[in-house]
Amino acid sequence: MVAVGYTLMCEQAGPRQLVDHAVRAEDAGFDLVAISDHYHPWLESQGHSPYAWSVLGAVAHATTRMDLMTMVTCPTRRYHPAVVAQKAATVGLLSGGRFTLGLGAGENLNEHVVGGWPHVQERHEMLEEALQIIRPLLDGETLTYSGDHFSVPEAYLWDRPDTPVPVAVAASGPSSVELAAEYGDALINTEPDPRVVDLFDDAGGAGKPRYGQVAICYGPDERECRRIAHDQFRWSGLGWKVNADLPGPPSFDSATAFVREEDVARAVPCGPDVDAHVAAFKRFVDAGFTHVAVVQIGGNSQPLFLDWARDEFLPRLRDL
Template sequence: MQIGYFLSCEEYAPESLIQQARWAEEAGFESLWISDHFHPWTDEQGQSPFVWSMIGAISQVTSLPVTTAVTCPTVRIHPAIVAQAAATSAVLTEGRFILGIGSGEALNEHVTGARWPATGTRLDMLRESVEVMRALWQGDFVDHHGEHYTVENARLYTLPDTPPPVYVSAFGDKAATLAGEIGDGLVTIPPDADLIRTFRDSGGAGKPVHAGYKVCWGPDAAACVSTVRSMWPNDALPGELAQQLSSPKHFEQAGQLVTEQMIDESVACGDDVDRHLDAFRPYVEAGVDVVHVDQMGGKRQGSELEGFFAFYRDEMLPRMRELAG
C-alpha cells in the first residue's frame, strides 16, 4: 500500500500548493492527488486555481506521481481539450501522471450555462469522453460523431510515450460498474469494501484502487474541529447533495446542519497519533492500494501546515506503513 498527499485546490493558493508538493515529497509521501474545481465548496475555503496550470508547475518541483482527483471531461471542458491537457501533463511528469475522472458536480460544471444532466446521462457522457480521449492519444487524426460529442479532424502532436492511465471515480454501484468496465483504476473517497468489490467484479480485478480522506492536524483538537466545521462542512453532507448543489452559498446553507459533534465523530482532529491512525485503518481493511491524506485548515492556521508534514513524517507514516503491512 502506498500513502500519498492530497493537494486541495479549493483551499490553497497556487504558491502554497507548490510548496506542499515539495514538503510532501520531503516528508516521505509517495504520490500526489490534486482536485479540479472551478468553485470552492464554500467561500471560506476561498481558492480554485486552474488544475492544469498547477500540474505543470508541480511537475517542475517534485518527482512524485500526480493524479487528478478528479477531472470532469464532459460538460465544462470538452474531452478533446482534456485529452490534450492530460497528454501534456504526462509529458511534463515524464509519465508519472494519472488522469482521474468523474461525472462531476453542478458546482463546477454549470458555469458555462450548459444543462446539468441526470446521473445516467452523465455516466453515458463519461463513457463516450473516454473513447474520445483514448482515440486522440493514439496520435492519429480523429473524427468522432457520437451521441454527446463531436470531434472533427483533430490530432494531438504532443504525446507521452505511453497514454496516461484513466482512473474513474465512483460513489455508487452504477459508477463502480462503469469504472470496472472502462477504467484503468478506481478513484473513491470512502473505504467502501462493497463498492470496491463491485468495481473488481465488473472488470476491475487487478486494477489499482485510489482513495483519499481529510484530517485536521493541530495542537488544539477543539480548534481543529471548529476549523473543519467552518471551512469544510460539505464533507459531512449526505447523499447526492455534492453533485446537485450549484453554488458555494448553497453548500454553506446546507452546512449549517453540520454540528461540531458530527465533525468530532467523523474527522481526525488534533495531534493524537492513534486517532489519525484510526482514520487510516478502514482503508487498509477495505483493500485500497493507494490512499491520500489532506490537511484541512492550513490556510487559516498558517504554521500548522508545516506541523502537519513534520507530524506525518515523524509519527504517522512509519505507523501507517507498519499497519498496512
C-alpha cells in the first residue's frame, strides 16, 4: 500500500501553525509529514519562510507515529554537509527513528543568501561530494575528507540513532538518478514520471522507496480555490531549470506575470471534487511511487483540508 504524506509548506505558514498542522495531520491519519526547506517563499503573496529544522524538532516532539522527512534540503551552500549530517542525526533521535533526510541540488532562491549560485554542473558535483560526507557520518564513521568543493579535517557525530538515518535523493534525469541510486536509500521526484522510476531501478535502486509530491487546492468553492492556486502556486509550472535559477520572489512574480488562472487549474485540481484530487494522487501510484506527499495550497485552508482529508480523502486513497 502506498504511504500517504502531508506537506508542511514553509512558504505558506508560520512555525507555530506548521507544528499545529503536523499534529492535526497525524490525528487525521497521514503516514508521513514532509517539510520544505526554504530561506525565501517562491512568491511574496505566500508570505512565510521559517527555519525548517527548528520546526522539524518541534514536530518530532509533538507527534508520535508519523514518519518525518525533508523534501528537500540542499546540503551544498547554506549548509555545510557535515552540519546537515549532524542536524539529521539529531532529528532522527528526537523522532525516535522516524526521520528520513531528503536531499537535492537546491535553488538559487534559497542558497544565494550566503554567496554566488554555481553552474548546474558544479551543483551536481557539490551534491555528490556532500553525499560522500553525509553518508559515512550518519553511519558512525570518523570522517576526514578532501574534495574539490568541501573539506572535512575531522568529524564524528556523537549523537545519532542506532539505525542510521535513511537518505533520499531528488532526481529528474539520468545523471541525478544514478547519484540517487548510488548514494540514496530512496528516490524523490515531484512529477508522476514512470521513466524516472525505471531509470532509478535500472541504476540499482530497484526495491528502494520512491517519494512523490502532488499539489491540490481543496475547498468548497472551486472559483476561490482556483484564485488561491493561481496566487500561491503559479510558479510551479515554470519547470526545474527556471525554478532553480531565479534569485527571489520578485523574479518569480515577473516570470509568472502572464500565467493565467486556467493554466494553473489545468495542472492543479481545485475545489470540492474528491474524484479530481484522488485522480491527481493516483497518477503517482500508477507511475510506481511508494510514498506520495500531498501539498494543500493555501496556508489558511489547512485545518479545513485536514478535516476533509480525515473524513473523505484518506479513506478514498486507502482504497487505491
